[in-house]
Amino acid sequence: MSDTIHEREVVAMPALALRAITVFPHLLLHFDVGREFSIRALEQAMTGNREIFLVTQKDLAAENPAQEHLYQVGTVATIKQILRLPDNNVRVMVEGKQRGKMLQLLTTEPYLTAELELLEEEPTARENTPRTEALIRQIYSMVERYTELSDRVSPELYLKLLASDDPVYIADYTAQNLPLRFEDKQLILEELRPAKRLEKLVRILAREVEIRQVESELEGKVQEQMAENQRDYYMREQLKVLQRELGDRGDGDEIAEYRERVAKAKLPDEVREKLLKEIKHLEKQPYGSAEASVLRGYLDTCLELPWTVRTKERANVAAVSKVLEADHYGMEKVKERILEFVAVKQLSPNLKGQVLCLVGPPGVGKTSIAMSVARAMNRKLARISLGGVHDEAEIRGHRKTYVGAMPGRIIAGIRQAGSVNPVLVLDELDKVGSDHRGDPSAALLEVLDVHQNATFRDHYLEMPFDLSEVLFIATANTTDTIPRPLLDRMEIIELGSYTDEEKVQIAKRHLWPKELKAHGLTRTQVKLNDQALHQIISGYTRESGVRRLERLLDKLCRKSAMKLVQEECKSVHITPDNLSDFLGTRRYAKDKAAGQPQVGVVNGLAWTSVGGEILEVEVNVVEGTGKVELTGNLGDVMKESARAALSFIRSRASQLGLPGTFYKDKDIHVHFPEGAVPKDGPSAGIAITTAMVSALTGTPVRGDVAMTGEITLRGRVLAIGGLKEKTMAALRNGMSTVILPEDNVKDLEEIDPLVRESLKFIPVSQADQVLACALVSDGQPPKGNDTLLPPEAKAPGTAVNLCQ
Incomplete structure (x- = not known):
């Protein structure tokens, strides 16, 4: 065949x-x-x-x-x-x-x-045409290049091609021996025309050479990476050997340890998946790289958080009440609110966390009551001081990719507490600042919103953390500097100033035993009688809280310790007679402000962030041209009160017995002593009015009367705030009577019973009533005021006691 x-x-x-x-x-x-x-x-x-x-x-x-x-x-x-x-x-x-x-x-x-x-092939000419020759040379060049790029083709292939100029043989031999795709070889086999066969082969080879060049580059990179990985692997193995010799754990052990910690920890599914992903990422990092250090810190932080750890709280009203009474004297409002929360918790254990804000002067025990709440309810405690914080990242944390990144203070507090249901104390909330780095108070909106904080996201964690079981207790001296949206998310509980009797009880029950224990003393070694304690409070402290009192008791213990050691006596007795030997000269004179009636001098009442204060108003009238001088570092509001008072007096000139031109030929100087202290607020209106009338008429003002209230041009007396602190200041300074706006009578219920029993209160609605009660002229009220007096105040020097 x-x-x-x-x-x-x-x-x-x-x-x-x-x-x-x-x-x-x-x-x-x-x-x-x-x-x-x-x-x-x-x-x-x-x-x-x-x-x-x-x-x-x-x-x-x-x-x-x-x-x-x-x-x-x-x-x-x-x-x-x-x-x-x-x-x-x-x-x-x-x-x-x-x-x-x-x-x-x-x-x-x-x-x-x-x-x-x-099939018969198309015959070829004896000599190749230029086109055919050009195609053959292209094939030579491409086969040579392909041979250089590939180690799968023998160089003999190129030599055999060079030995022939037959286009049929060259095309078939090249296609047969190069590792082309079988589809491309089939194209060459099916082409019966030698010239066309060469053209197809050239296109196929051009593509294969380009692909081979890319493969060669990739192989080079892979080889380089493999060499680097081999080097890293070799060095890593050497490091493991050294670590084992030194007794340290290797990187592999570290990855296994992280996986084991994640498996043992009770984590939410989302958190577990995230941490396992980060562990895989850590596993691929070279040992000691910056990225690995960041991941280790992140994993350690996340695994230390109490994602599902909670303490078994004590939801028993009687037990919590016993602890609160043992730790604190007074504070009835705060204790009542805490016990209400515990009672609801006792009936509904699934009640989410609450947000309370304790507002009051320094030293009244805002932070200590929060600590007692945590102890009473068997909850962990973490204290976060927000004073001076002005960076939003302090609350929400930094991205973990930043250098020195860390979680925000909220997550740090949870980490410190070690449970998801602690008591977080946000101290000094009113002193949070803001600048170009953000507004921390705005970041606190999510934290303190009970409807949002179940999915609070810290920038460092990148995962939601449930804050709904946290009991937030914020403290502040005033609500004036707290943004309204933030204030709206909290329940405000006001803590007022302590009375002297409350301070005595606090000192006897808590401060004095604490100081004795801290200094290694006993009650038999150092004895402090009640008279001396009262004298310390009245003569050496004028404050709303008990911090200075605590420092003075600390000083007594130090001095007593010196006497016990140096004089070798067995006990020290502290009495009012020898109190100055321990504390020095009395700082405040008794009943300093309560004196004889004076012309142009009135005892006003002012509220400050540290409690109430007596604010003296002095007015002097001299011959002049009608100038009004205001001194004493006054704010705009107090200057306006003085102008309003003068306008009112001009409208009542005939009733007060003043010449109609007094404002033209008299110069009036209004002064508030202690000029270095800034003063502002509307509640000195009636005090300024009374002082001006006294100076203009020459009528003395009772020295045992203090007053507070805002005045209008028509002489109406408007309500004021801070009545509790102001009345305490009046009692401390020996006042017997307090004149207050009629609209503030309802606030007398908030005042301490001791203050209500010790002071007389006169409610007024018109400035004429104030003048009738405060001015004394030959034993009778000023002329022309008889019709303006309330029935209870017809006799000079009398007052109405509304608290009987």
Whole structure:
């Protein structure tokens, strides 16, 4: 058959389906055959003239290929050698003879038989055309470049190509021996025109060379990375060996430890997934890198937080009340509110945390009551000082990618407390600042909102943290500097100043035993009688709280300790007679402000952040041109009160017995002593009016009367604030009577019973009533005021006690 193959156009012969292999004419190729029907086709060809049709499968996955799974064009080849292998496979060597086109697949069992048409190639000229020569040279260049880039191609391939200028051989040999895709080889096999075959091969080679260049670059980078990784791995292994020798734990142990800690910790699902992701990220980082240090700090912080840890609180009203009474004297409002919270908690354990704000002067026990609440309810405590904080990141934390990043103070407080239901004390809330770095008070809006803080997000954690079970207790000296939106989220509880009797009880029950214990003393070694304690409070302290009192008791213990050590006496007795030996000269004279009636001098009452104070008003009238001088470091509001008072006096000139032109030929000087202290507020209106009238009429003002109230041009007396602190100041300074606005009568219920019993209160609605009660002229009220007096105040010097 081999002698007459070119004389016939259509033949039938065994066929062999090849997977990803293409055989070209006039070239040798060997390959393995494993499928049973393929081996039978080889055996059938060997029994005949050894010719077989080799055709490539389109679908490599087809195990029993049909005609639609095969290409049409293949190669008629002669079997040169067959070698049977131990695994029942056959290795065969073939030589391609001629291209053939399969017309149909005659049989598929027991082997493939194909009817095919033999294809004749287009004849070529004896000499190559310039175009053909150019294509051949391009193929030379590309094969050379491909050989340089790939170690899978032998350099002999390039040399064999250089030895030939036959375009048919060059195209077929190149396509046969380069590792091209079988689809590209099939394109070359199906092209019968040599010139077109070269063009297709050039396009295929250009693409393959470009791909190989990219592969080479990637391989270089991979090799470089592998070399670096090998170096890191080697050094890491060396470090592990050194760490084991030194008894330290290695990086691998660290990763395992983190995984173990996450597995043991009771974490929410979202938190667990986030931490496991960060651990995977840490595992990929080189040991000692900056990123690894950041991740370790982040994991440590998150794992130290009490995501689900809570203390079993004591929701028992009787037990909590016992603790609060033992720790604090007075503070009935605060104790009542805390006990209400405990009572509701006792009935509804699922009640979320509350937000309380204790407002009062320094030293009245705002922070200490919060600490007692935590102890009484068996909750953990964390104290957060907000004084001077002006960076929003102090509340919400920093992003963990920043250098030195850390959680905000809220999360730090939770971490310190070690539970999700602690008592967080936000100290000095009224002293939070703001600047270009943000407004911390705005960041606190989410923290202190019971409807939002269940999903509070700290910038460092990047995960929501539940603050709904936290009991927030804020402290402040005043609400004036707290933003309204923040104030709206809290329940305000006001703590007033202590009376002298309350201070005595606090000192006897709490401060004095505490100082004795701190200094290593006993009650038998140092004795302090009640008279001496009263004298300390009245003569050495003028404050709303008990901080100075505590420092003075501390001083008494120090002095007593010196006497016990140096003089070797067995005990020290502190009495009013020897009190000056311990504390020095008395600082405040008794009943300093309560004196004889004076002209133009009035005792006003003022409120400050540290409690109430007596505010003296002095007025002097001299001949002049109608000037009004205001001194004493006054604010705009007090200056306006003085002008309003003068206008009122001018409107009442005839009733007060003043000449109608007094404001033209008299100079009035209003002065508030202690000029270095700034003063402002409207509540000195009636005091200024009374002092002006006294100075203009020459009528003395009672020295034991203090007054507070705002005045209008019509003489109406308006309500004021801070009555509790002002009345305490009046009592401390020896006043017997307090004149107050009629609208403030309802506030007398808030005043301490001791103050109510010790002072007389006169409510007024008009400035004329104030003058009638405060001025004394020959034992009678000023002329013209009889019709303006209230029935209870007809006699001079009398007052109305509204608290009886």
